[in-house]
Amino acid sequence: MNKIFSRKPLRITLFALLLFALAFTATTVFAQDGVTDDEVNAIAKELYCPVCENTPLDVCPTEACRQWRELIRLQLSQGMTEEEIKQYFVDNYGARVLSEPPRTGLNWLIYILPPAMILAGAFILFRSFRAWTKPEVVEAGSGEERGEASSPAEVDDYVARFEEELKKRK
Amino acid sequence: MFAEFGYGVLLVSFIVTVYSGIAAVYGAMNKSASLVESARRAQLLTFPLITISALALIYLLVNNHFEVAFVYEVTSRSMPTYLKVTAWWGGQAGSLVFWSWLLAVFTSAVTLRKWDRDIEFLPWVIVVSSITLAFFLGMVVFYENPFTRFWLSNGNVVPGMFPPSAAATIFTPQDGQGLNPLLRHPGMIIHPPMLYLGFVSYVIPYAFAMAALITGRTDDRWTRITRRWSLWAWLFLSFGLVLGGRWAYDVLGWGGYWGWDPVEIAAFMPWLTGTAFLHSVMIQEKRGMLKHWNMILIILTYALVIFGTFLTRSGVLSSVHAFANSPIGPFFMGFVSLSLIASVALLIKRWPELRSETEMKSMLSREALFLLNNLLFMSILVVCFWGVIFPLISELFTGQKVTVGPPFYERATGPLFAGLLFLMAIAPLSAWGHSTVKTLGRALWKSFAAASIVTVVLIATYTQNVYAVIGFFLIALVLFATLHEFWRGARARQKAQGENFFSALANLMGRNRRRYGGYIIHISMALMAIGILGIEIFQKETQGTLSSGEELNIAGYTVQYRELASWDDRGAGVNYTRAIVDVYENGIYLGQLTPRIDYYFDSQQNMTIPGQRSTFKDDLYILLVDWQPVSTIGATFKIYVNPLVNWLWIGSILFLFGVIFAAWPENDPADEPARRKVTRDNRQASAAD
Incomplete structure (x- = not known):
């Protein structure tokens, strides 16, 4: 039976169609298989609809997705593992069926770039802190009230902060 | 007849907008008051013009004029009238008209109010908003015309504004296709206008920022003028996002409210920079710091607003090739790039004038913690931006389509959101200018202890999931720390004024709307976080x-x-x-x-x-x-x-209340003497404390 699945997508779609028709004319194929909807959904949840945009397979309402879910049911009833089923979908419909790009080649960029940029941002911020906190003469134009804010007697006094804010609003 | 009329008026408003922009530039550069005034009047004219055009479109929608392609696409005979009206923003062309109309409304509001006070900025504000409006109107007039009709020419039905051949006659389909049922939900009727309101209102602070850069008035005047604009913009954008979530929960049938779909993220990205801006702009007001950064944030927000509209409107998300085939894709991309380049060039020109007026005193000062908050928001933005863009890059360079789904975003942003929660708890307790571990610890330890107790109880009774435990601890910390701030403030006032606790609290909040509005928003965020943790985990x-x-x-x-x-x-x-x-x-x-x-x-x-x-x-x-x-x-x-x-929805409602509380107009001159009194009272209070 597994041989059928290694063929081209068209054959598979036809097969899935047939299966689908079967499932709805005869009384449930799946009930006999003993594969529950939850088991099917658990795998379908991890896959994306190969034809619609950004829709997980378990909630996709289209007819095509219904067939794909029945296909998963059939594969489960034949004893295929979750990994095998996922691989089958990737082989037939491309990497877009996975909820994340596989960690290969160019795809590494998606995993590496954001943390690299965040670290770079943190580094720049840290450097700026260091530069800012160097003891330098406060510019004359900074105004009395701004200097006042840092006077140590008031630092932890909530009401003082509150008062200072009001003063500035005048 | 109405179609030609509507299109004609649209064309006129485009020309008037272009004139307004050019006249404002010349007027401002040559100090010609009459030219500037002419530009201003032209700008004010765009509002009634686009309104008339929109009314023509609504007339066509309501009266089943299916010979108009847009009407055919979004309405049908069986739809009730109110839905036919809201179908205005149910499709591409109409929603671009809607966008333009909102921008005309906002710009008119700016130029009508306080014209004399902000006279030096306003010519340039007109320039920036006119360029933006001209871009959107240009798109409608030349590419996405909502008044395009069907013509029967040589046996074929062809869409076009004007007859494709002399013999062509108008073709009227029996019935329209009707609005996508998903868009007939009340949430979806209000969601796009809210989002667009948020998008469009961010154009105004951006326009003022650019005006500040152009005129060289680089002090914090532009931030003070636009403070309330930014808050309202943020309110609309946030509310639009929440409504979108509720709509998804109610009609999309996947049991969730947020799926990290690129379309959602497109609206979320300007919210991230907008939120960062809202915080960091306070540092500029209080401490005269971060002027460059605030400029960068508002430029980014504007660019992301346009970019978000582009992402959802150009078809680029379904495929890079759809983008190439869509007439508006390259047009949009060009506009985003040009406006970014122009803004950054201006910023670089004024870079030396935007230097900080004070120095950072401590890594635990409020301004330092705000900067960390900005870093976290920007990090989430990087994750989102890259997650949306990467599939396009992959398709472009390798031809391989990939999906970047929730697992990626959840893993990457989870710790960042946790960091934001932590900052939300401690930053309000730190002082401007200077804070130490000791002062911060003293302010925080009670809340910390209370949150720890709650967490222990939760571990014993509800969950041992480690992510949930961390999340709930942080949420409890935010709630206790923020409520403690209310309590402390009210107690201080109560002592000083001899008021009872509740009137002290009410007066305190009423006189510090932005601060306490902000705290209410923090509490609402914590409540929303409870809901998010609950459903996610x-x-x-x-x-x-x-x-x-x-x-x-x-x-x-x-x-x-x-x-x-x-x-x-x-x-x-x-x-x-x-x-x-x-x-x-x-x-x-x-x-x-x-x-x-x-x-x-x-x-x-x-x-x-x-x-x-x-x-x-x-x-x-x-x-x-x-x-x-x-x-x-x-x-x-x-x-x-x-x-x-x-709790997500409860938090959302409280959130709305918090933003409105913070943004509510209070600059009534009658308030002035009372305020001076408060200051004196609080001086006594601080002495008594």
């Missing part, structure tokens, strides 16, 4: 096909299938299929729920309406997936139990 689901009388069990609930009925409502053009189920919790009968599927004949699409039972503890959310009317198999149901998700 504890969601349960099951699915099964039931015959009448059979039941499904999940998380203490029993759902028993009773019956199913299917009927047509010809007038509304809908077929309803409704199941009735009995719901029990631990054997106790709770009532009936009626999940249903509505099938719309005109658009041939389904809408799945869940049966929902909401409590503070959890939501029971039942979807009718499938049914067999003739056989005995019955119906297939998918049942979700979404713990705590209601």
